[in-house]
Amino acid sequence: MTDARADQPTTRHLLARLEPLRTRVMPPLDRIGASVTSILSRWPDAVRAPKDRDREKLALEMLFRIGKWQWENITTQRVISAAVAVFDDERRARPDLAPVRKFYLSEIATREPGAFLDGMVGVYLDSFTAGSDHTRQLAKALGQRAEDLGGRHRRLTEALPSLFHPDAVVLELGRLMLASDDPYARLKQMGLSSPHTTGLAKAAHEVFIERLKPDLAEPDARQQLFNWLTPESGSVLQSGAGPAVEALLSAWRDKTPPDALRNELSEQIIAAWNDPRLHTGGIWSGFDPSLRAVLLRWLTHQDMKFFCNMVTATQDSHMWPPRRDFWLKLYEDKMIDEAWVAFGSEARRYAQENLVRSGKTDMNRRFGRQLDRGSSTSLLIMRIGNKIVVDGCHSYKTHIFRVDDKRAPKLYQVTYHCDNIMRSSPNSKPHNSIHNWSQWVLQNV
Structure with missing residues (x-):
């Protein structure tokens, strides 16, 4: 007789037929966190x-x-x-x-x-x-x-x-901003959806600038400042930016930064808050005049260098290098008070491709345009004391006007016509004798 139990599966056989156990693990939370951040960013306030x-x-x-x-x-x-x-x-x-x-x-x-x-x-x-x-x-x-x-x-x-705790939180937030490489991003991460506009962040901004000010000659501190003032993920700070730019320029009140840094800072400031030579509102309305003068000196030097570098690169004339050296020496001797460039079309393209390093520079606002002679001539317009001096590339003569002469070209205009300037000029000199020409300039300014 057959034992019925022999046909019954043993416990071991039953266990062998079971599906292997699978341990369930929590899914990664990165995607959930990203979704929450996205929602808070899209709908920051109720x-x-x-x-x-x-x-x-x-x-x-x-x-x-x-x-x-x-x-x-x-x-x-x-x-x-x-x-x-x-x-x-x-x-x-x-x-x-x-x-x-x-x-x-x-x-x-x-x-x-x-x-x-x-x-x-x-x-x-x-x-x-x-x-x-x-x-x-x-x-x-x-x-x-x-x-x-x-x-x-x-x-x-x-x-x-x-x-x-309003008496303590301003200092705490200011210190937190100072401890962060990117204060704007840090404040957003904390839950301040619009860091530039909240009253609390505005109050902490003053603490942050005051604490950062002594270090602004250093590149890391400058980058930290611009990360706050001109964040990649937000708009440029306007209200309260004036004292911050003053703090930046005060680091160079008594010394001159290297050319590359001077140009970089000038372009960053102009791109964010406009050229103070063209705009008197915004941060410039109450700006410290002595620090504004620092920036204007930088811009004068920068525009002269733009003009000189462009002519050096595009004009092959043995008479140009001594002319260039003469103008730059007058600047170093602090005789040139203001300068403005009006590029012709080809020179404008060259400047955009080779001289202006900042991708934020608006060439239409940064320089004037010279329209006569098929836009082949570029002009350097300078104020030296009470005189307006206009020099040009190629064989264009140097022209000198009194500032109060109604025919004198104004600085910082959008367009210029070199032939009109030439015809209205009361006093001009060609460059065919550099010695005589340079003496004539010095005598007439």
Whole structure:
């Protein structure tokens, strides 16, 4: 008789038939992190700041609603937009809006976690003003709710433990910026979506510049400064940039940087904040005159070198090198106060390809154009004391005008016509005798 158990699979056989165990592992979190960063970058704030023309209306609407306690047809977004208006620099101390400010502080204390609470953190950051009553009041109220903040602001409080201590946070953030090679990227990583525009970052900017200033003769410190002022992932800082550029130039107040560095800094400054010879607004309106003069000396030298290098490379004449040396010596002797170049078309192309190293340089604003003679002639226009001196490449004569002569060409114009200058010139000299020509220039300037 056959044993029935013999036909039954043994435990060993059953185990052998089982699929091998597969250990499940957590997927890499890099993609999730990148997605979160992308979302925060695309939608950095729950509520956008209202336009200036709408702010008074929003503030008065909130005053009315609080007085009548009417809350029909209003969204959290509108409440936060009104808070931006109520706590901006124009309205934050207005006596008639005191009930509105009191209302917001009360709501911070009692409202459940969510959009309102997180939105008020944004109001605090944007309106931050060191030493002000409204900043202290917002900081106190929000500090008591720090545990209830959303992910973005929890990340910020972790990076800045003193966030809601206004007397300490400015210095802490300034030091953090100083410790970072790329302060702009660091602040964005922390949760400040628009580092240049928040009131807190503006306050820390002053600390950062003051601490960085002694080291700005060094390349790493300069790069750190430009990473903050002109970030690759953001717009150029305008408000508050003047003192930063002054700090940069002050490193060279009493000494001259090498030519390559001088040219690089000049082009970076012009590309970001315009040429002070052509624009008087922006950062240049309140700029330190002595430091502005440093930059103007650099630009004068740079334009003369542009002109001289272009002629040296494109004109084969034994008379040019002594002319070039004469003009450069006058500059070194501090006789040439200002200089401006008007390139012809071929010289312009040469300058773009060989002389201007910065890809940000706008040739249409950086130099003038000379249009006569098929644009074959380029001009160097200089102010030497009370005289305007115009020299040109090839066989173009040197022309000298008094500054107050109505016929004298103006510096920093967009276009010039060399034949018109020649016909209106009261005093000119060819270069056929360099000795006589150089003596004539010295006698007439």
